[in-house]
Amino acid sequence: MKYRIGIDIGGTSVKLAAIDEEYNVLDKLRFPTGEDCTSESIVRGIIEHCRPLVEKYSPEAIGIGSAGRIDSVNGIVITAGNLPFRNEPVAVKVSEAFGIPTFIDNDGSCALVGEKTAGACKGYRDSVIVTIGTGIGGAILIDDRVVRGHNNRAGELGHFVIDRNGPECECGLHGCFEQYASATALIEQTEAAVRKAPDSILARLSENGINGKTAFDAKAQGCPVASALLDEYGRILSDGLNSLIHIFQPQIIVISGGVSRQGESLLELIRPYLVQECRVVTSSLLGDGGIIGAALLGTEHAR
Ligand SMILES: [Zn+2]
The missing domain is CATH 3.30.420.40 (ATPase, nucleotide binding domain)
Structure with missing residues (x-):
């Protein structure tokens, strides 16, 4: 071997x-x-x-x-x-x-490369991977080739503008996709919701710290505050994914990174808002x- x-x-x-x-x-x-x-x-x-x-x-x-x-x-x-x-x-x-x-x-x-060799986009010639973690990254496969751009920087999928009146991003633009849909953004949204609703299930679950999973856990326990927060998060995430579908027409989008571990609980937030037929799945490689x-x-x- x-x-x-x-x-x-x-x-x-x-x-x-x-x-x-x-x-x-x-x-x-x-x-x-x-x-x-x-x-x-x-x-x-x-x-x-x-x-x-x-x-x-x-x-x-x-x-x-x-x-x-x-x-x-x-x-x-x-x-x-x-x-x-x-x-x-x-x-x-x-x-x-x-x-x-x-x-x-x-x-x-x-x-x-990992996903197309051993994971969810194996066998697909046109695919997009969106990595949702501290920021948002990704890569694009067209006709079985990784799109790299002349300077090897293509695929910065976190840095297209969702709201030009939004906060300044480290890339120099304002209101980038990752500022609304990264795990970091989800944690900030959770913190803001806890401040507004200190008696909620979400607030109780946040007592030992907040991470990208906290809102999902609270929703699973029936918390309406977490449910509304995640619905809004799903809308913004789908805004970004819909834009990527329009531009690249992939056969499949694979979501990887920390947030993808929520699996079906994440996908059900996105599905109602997708405007075109496209397979959207979470990575099967468990972060590897x-x-x-x-x-x-x-x-x-x-x-
Ligand atoms: Zn940016």
Whole structure:
């Protein structure tokens, strides 16, 4: 059996695992990037956590998916949103540490490669993946090719404008899709609803902290406040998905990232508002699509 290693650098943590030829995810590790992390500390963390996987599996390649703008040819993360990378040769340093070919690409593209190889959009030639987490990312597959743009930055699906009178986004625009539909946005909406309705079930469930799941849990317990909040969230999410359907006409949209773990509870929020026939599903890879796709960089699957 041959193995590869996949590394997924996200906004709050780095996940690593070995992948076998049947795309099984083995010995998955995770470490937090933390608010005071530096590019050096993240790269050092990657190398430290990768070492036991390299020793155990003797991988033929290592692949890295990172948020941000990536120079895949030279192995560099140019900038990366809320991560501290600035022209950081992440793949070069990992390759030098182990003497193993190391590839790097945008995390959205990696998630799509994972989904089209081992997940929900296997067999589809035209698909869109929308990753809903700290922000919103994604990737587009047209005629079985990942759309990259001339600078490898295509697929920033969180940054089209929903409301130009909205707050300023870190990308420089105002009122971007991710400011309304990311997990971060859902948490802010939950916090606002709790302030307005301090006696609600939602408020009670929020006492031990709020995350992207809190509103779903409260709705499941019959909370009308959570139900109204999620209906509005579903409307905004469908506004974005409808726009993507109009532009790309995919056969399927796969939603991945933290919020996708709500599965059917998420899909039922969206379905009433979709204006065109399009299959919309949540990822079946349990958050591992990005790792699997990263591990497959450098193979024919990642064309
Ligand atoms: Zn933006």
